[in-house]
Amino acid sequence: MIASGPAKRNFHLRVWRQKNAQTPGSYVQYQARDIPADCSFLEMLDIVNDALVSQNVEPIAFDHDCREGICGMCSLVINGTPHGPNRATTTCQLYMRHFADGETIVIEPFRANAFPVLKDLIVNRSALDRIQQAGGFISVRTGAPKDANAILIPKPAADKAMDAAACIQCGACVAACPNASAMLFLAARVSHFALLPQGQPERTQRVLRMLEKHDEEGFGNCRNHYECEAVCPAEISALFITKLNREYAMAEVKTVVE
Amino acid sequence: MSTVLDAHIPAGGIEKKWDSHIFESKLINPANKRKFDIIIVGSGLAGASAAATLGELGYKVKCFCYQDSPRRAHSIAAQGGINAAKNYQNDGDSIQRLFYDTVKGGDFRSREANVYRLAQVSNAIIDQCVAAGVPFAREYGGLLANRSFGGAQVSRTFYARGQTGQQLLLGTYGALCKQIAEGNVQMYPRTEMLDVVIVEGHAKGIVVRDMITGAISSHAADTVVLATGGYGNVFYLSTNAKGCNVTATYRAHKKGAFFANPCYTQIHPTCIPVAGDYQSKLTLMSESLRNDGRVWAPKKSGDKRPPGQIPEDERDYYLERKYPSYGNLAPRDISSRAAKQVCDEGRGVGDTGLGVYLDFADAISRLGEKTIRERYGNLFDMYHKITNEDAYKQPMRIFPAVHYTMGGLWVDYNLMSNLPGLHVLGEANFSDHGANRLGASALMQGLADGYFVLPNTIGVYLATQTGKKVKADRPEFKKAEEDVQNRTRRLLGIRGKKTVDHFHRELGLLMWDKCGMARNDAGLREALKRIPVLREEFWENVNVLGENEELNQSLEKAGRVADFLEFGELMCYDALNRRESCGGHFREEFQTPDGEAKRNDEEYAYVAAWEHVGEGSPPQLHKEPLEFEAVHLATRSYK
Numbered sequence: 001m002i003a004s005g006p007a008k009r010n011f012h013l014r015v016w017r018q019k020n021a022q023t024p025g026s027y028v029q030y031q032a033r034d035i036p037a038d039c040s041f042l043e044m045l046d047i048v049n050d051a052l053v054s055q056n057v058e059p060i061a062f063d064h065d066c067r068e069g070i071c072g073m074c075s076l077v078i079n080g081t082p083h084g085p086n087r088a089t090t091t092c093q094l095y096m097r098h099f100a101d102g103e104t105i106v107i108e109p110f111r112a113n114a115f116p117v118l119k120d121l122i123v124n125r126s127a128l129d130r131i132q133q134a135g136g137f138i139s140v141r142t143g144a145p146k147d148a149n150a151i152l153i154p155k156p157a158a159d160k161a162m163d164a165a166a167c168i169q170c171g172a173c174v175a176a177c178p179n180a181s182a183m184l185f186l187a188a189r190v191s192h193f194a195l196l197p198q199g200q201p202e203r204t205q206r207v208l209r210m211l212e213k214h215d216e217e218g219f220g221n222c223r224n225h226y227e228c229e230a231v232c233p234a235e236i237s238a239l240f241i242t243k244l245n246r247e248y249a250m251a252e253v254k255t256v257v258e
Numbered sequence: 259m260s261t262v263l264d265a266h267i268p269a270g271g272i273e274k275k276w277d278s279h280i281f282e283s284k285l286i287n288p289a290n291k292r293k294f295d296i297i298i299v300g301s302g303l304a305g306a307s308a309a310a311t312l313g314e315l316g317y318k319v320k321c322f323c324y325q326d327s328p329r330r331a332h333s334i335a336a337q338g339g340i341n342a343a344k345n346y347q348n349d350g351d352s353i354q355r356l357f358y359d360t361v362k363g364g365d366f367r368s369r370e371a372n373v374y375r376l377a378q379v380s381n382a383i384i385d386q387c388v389a390a391g392v393p394f395a396r397e398y399g400g401l402l403a404n405r406s407f408g409g410a411q412v413s414r415t416f417y418a419r420g421q422t423g424q425q426l427l428l429g430t431y432g433a434l435c436k437q438i439a440e441g442n443v444q445m446y447p448r449t450e451m452l453d454v455v456i457v458e459g460h461a462k463g464i465v466v467r468d469m470i471t472g473a474i475s476s477h478a479a480d481t482v483v484l485a486t487g488g489y490g491n492v493f494y495l496s497t498n499a500k501g502c503n504v505t506a507t508y509r510a511h512k513k514g515a516f517f518a519n520p521c522y523t524q525i526h527p528t529c530i531p532v533a534g535d536y537q538s539k540l541t542l543m544s545e546s547l548r549n550d551g552r553v554w555a556p557k558k559s560g561d562k563r564p565p566g567q568i569p570e571d572e573r574d575y576y577l578e579r580k581y582p583s584y585g586n587l588a589p590r591d592i593s594s595r596a597a598k599q600v601c602d603e604g605r606g607v608g609d610t611g612l613g614v615y616l617d618f619a620d621a622i623s624r625l626g627e628k629t630i631r632e633r634y635g636n637l638f639d640m641y642h643k644i645t646n647e648d649a650y651k652q653p654m655r656i657f658p659a660v661h662y663t664m665g666g667l668w669v670d671y672n673l674m675s676n677l678p679g680l681h682v683l684g685e686a687n688f689s690d691h692g693a694n695r696l697g698a699s700a701l702m703q704g705l706a707d708g709y710f711v712l713p714n715t716i717g718v719y720l721a722t723q724t725g726k727k728v729k730a731d732r733p734e735f736k737k738a739e740e741d742v743q744n745r746t747r748r749l750l751g752i753r754g755k756k757t758v759d760h761f762h763r764e765l766g767l768l769m770w771d772k773c774g775m776a777r778n779d780a781g782l783r784e785a786l787k788r789i790p791v792l793r794e795e796f797w798e799n800v801n802v803l804g805e806n807e808e809l810n811q812s813l814e815k816a817g818r819v820a821d822f823l824e825f826g827e828l829m830c831y832d833a834l835n836r837r838e839s840c841g842g843h844f845r846e847e848f849q850t851p852d853g854e855a856k857r858n859d860e861e862y863a864y865v866a867a868w869e870h871v872g873e874g875s876p877p878q879l880h881k882e883p884l885e886f887e888a889v890h891l892a893t894r895s896y897k
Contacts (some may be wrong), residue, residue, distance in 0.1 A: 042538065047536060058812075065539060067500060068541050072328065097646060119278040145385040145388070146385065147385055150402050154400050155400070158396040166419075168424070196393070
């Protein structure tokens with residue numbers, strides 16, 4: 001949705017500032033002036049930061065890197081929604097034309113117990129890496145594989161696996177979930193491998209280990225709120241959580257019976 | 259004194275070199291591998307695949323990256339695909355053809371033996387990635403699908419929607435995760451390398467800054483591997499991630515590693531044009547779009563009509579006109595230059611006049627919107643998000659932008675720098691792409707270096723290092739740490755009037771203007787005068803707030819920009835020295851009557867490897883002559 005208005009706009013910002021993990025944070029108000037409607041949300045913050053530095057105020061710290069929606073580094077909860085108001089859009093791909101002149105914009109970090117704030121809007125998401133390390137891979141020795149076309153994969157299965165693999169590990173699903181669950185992320189990783197023939201040998205162990213790690217890291221359980229799906233910039237379907245549940249149930253049965 | 263560099267290329271016919279080199283190289287036995295520590299800086303395709311493979315082999319590996327997770331390295335942003343000589347399409351591809359296309363694409367300025375090896379291992383990369391679960395695009399029968407990329411007349415590019423880079427990186431990241439879990443690799447995210455440590459002439463460690471606490475610390479190892487990417491952000495605006503920087507390679511350069519061909523930069527023809535001076539980065543629209551999109555500009559200069567109102571006979575499909583056999587799939591350097599010429603003639607489109615059209619109307623009427631959406635939907639969506647324009651209804655506006663850097667630290671056939679013990683992989687080295695890289699070859703090179711080349715060549719060096727282990731308590735480490743701390747203190751103590759970004763933008767504009775798509779003698783000399791002035795002003799007037807002992811993004815940026823402010827000068831020296839046009843290096847004085855690059859093989863068929871000889875002194879040139887045995891030097895033509 002485009003908010004019509006002038007080519008240059010002013011915004012009132014309420015930004016979460018926090019010196020470090022040990023110090024409590026609070027909201028601080030800033031004015032963003034003469035912001036071109038065609039500039040991105042992060043470029044708006046760049047402009048605000050430039051002005052702050054000129055006044056010898058420390059700039060607002062926020063994570064970002066590729067600024068083209070794929071690296072998963074940018075975060076931010078904007079007006080209560082992780083990655084802001086646009087569907088299927090990371091914060092770095094959000095443009096100021098979507099905000100009305102004079103609007104108040106509240107900017108917070110992704111909040112979850114498993115994502116401690118490091119500074120201002122930057123959180124530590126390494127818990128997601130540790131879940132990956134618990135089993136988010138296919139064990140394959142470098143140089144050993146057979147010819148790639150020896151493994152036939154029907155296009156629908158390959159496409160479905162790709163749908164799951166599109167997850168950019170940004171953690172918006174966690175920030176949006178009332179239980180701070182990382183199930184959408186986990187479901188995407190587990191489904192990607194479970195849908196492919198190469199993923200079969202480790203299928204049972206993978207889901208059990210990753211899920212165990214997920215819980216251990218302090219993420220909550222899925223209660224079917226679907227907030228995760230609504231904010232996911234990579235459009236990962238919550239149906240993958242259904243698949244995760246099936247994978248988990250099958251794995252439990254297998255470990256008991258086999 | 260200028261020397262002639264020896265690349266240690268194995269003897270024998272080009273097809274035999276790699277296999278015989280592997281056989282003749284010393285092996286490290288499994289028990290001894292555990293005794294060797296390896297530092298890898300960077301966790302993109304090259305760094306992650308090297309870390310995972312070396313960890314799997316039994317070496318003790320430490321891997322460092324500045325991002326919060328290794329899976330965010332900028333390899334992730336590659337859209338279009340990865341090349342391999344599989345010939346799955348039965349269209350006449352072969353290792354020989356991939357090799358030849360790559361050497362020709364690089365305008366005969368790459369090292370033949372390295373490129374042949376790259377083509378040889380390309381097929382194993384695809385096998386490896388598929389086995390690791392990379393969901394490449396498939397045909398209905400279950401076989402892998404391919405598409406075409408610029409500079410090739412065969413379909414050899416494997417892809418995963420518009421996010422091949424992310425999917426390949428997830429594959430290597432998975433392998434890395436496994437090694438981390440098994441304790442073979444120790445991972446250090448949010449950790450930035452700020453110096454390399456030299457002990458008795460060998461690279462034996464690094465100094466890093468913990469980007470959360472600011473703690474400066476040293477790590478010692480038997481060898482250091484840099485896989486830290488390219489230096490495109492010297493231009494400020496580029497398609498690189500904001501964090502991409504030259505610091506690791508430039509610090510190594512200052513410690514003795516030669517920097518090769520820094521003037522070879524790739525300007526990608528299909529990026530979204532610059533919209534305003536607030537712009538922080540440029541976004542690429544994948545080259546794969548040129549499979550179906552047609553590039554054009556109005557024939558008349560100053561034609562401001564909307565594209566839909568410009569009739570067919572008043573449009574100039576200039577790539578199809580100038581390069582009929584490759585058409586819209588002409589290589590990147592050539593397509594970019596053609597776009598620049600059109601805009602220089604006043605025929606550019608959009609508000610700024612710096613743009614041309616990439617038009618899908620023909621493809622949509624031929625194949626239907628659904629097919630186009632399937633192929634490129636995510637790119638069209640991204641274009642819409644950024645420009646608010648619908649490319650299904652009107653042509654995209656595109657313009658060239660800095661994308662990749664072919665230059666990098668000089669390495670020999672073993673991927674080791676002239677500085678013993680320092681290995682360099684991926685975009686950070688110089689060897690495979692010559693003066694211009696073909697599309698879908700960066701991912702191939704990163705994975706070739708990390709999965710297959712380095713694991714076979716690292717032993718050549720390590721076999722000489724038994725019993726020579728150094729520890730981080732040596733004075734060389736302490737000195738390097740002090741240097742880093744002093745520099746940090748200096749940056750934080752200036753408290754001037756201008757932001758770090760201000761200086762970065764200024765440098766970028768200057769580099770783009772004088773050392774960008776076209777260069778000339780006078781412009782380069784002017785840049786060499788102006789860069790030191792800008793650098794001086796930076797060190798007097800930059801404002802870096804906060805402290806070292808905290809997460810401080812201004813400080814991180816300041817250190818990187820300080821290095822770019824020195825590195826830019828090196829690029830200009832190289833561009834000035836190379837009095838010829840080749841690939842991405844276009845010297846206006848050296849062109850054919852129809853505006854094509856004019857090489858000078860008599861005088862410049864060499865790699866220019868620069869040695870740092872001290873602050874304020876021009877760098878010292880060393881040469882590696884390029885000898886072509888398997889291919890004949892030819893004028894590159896895509897007509």
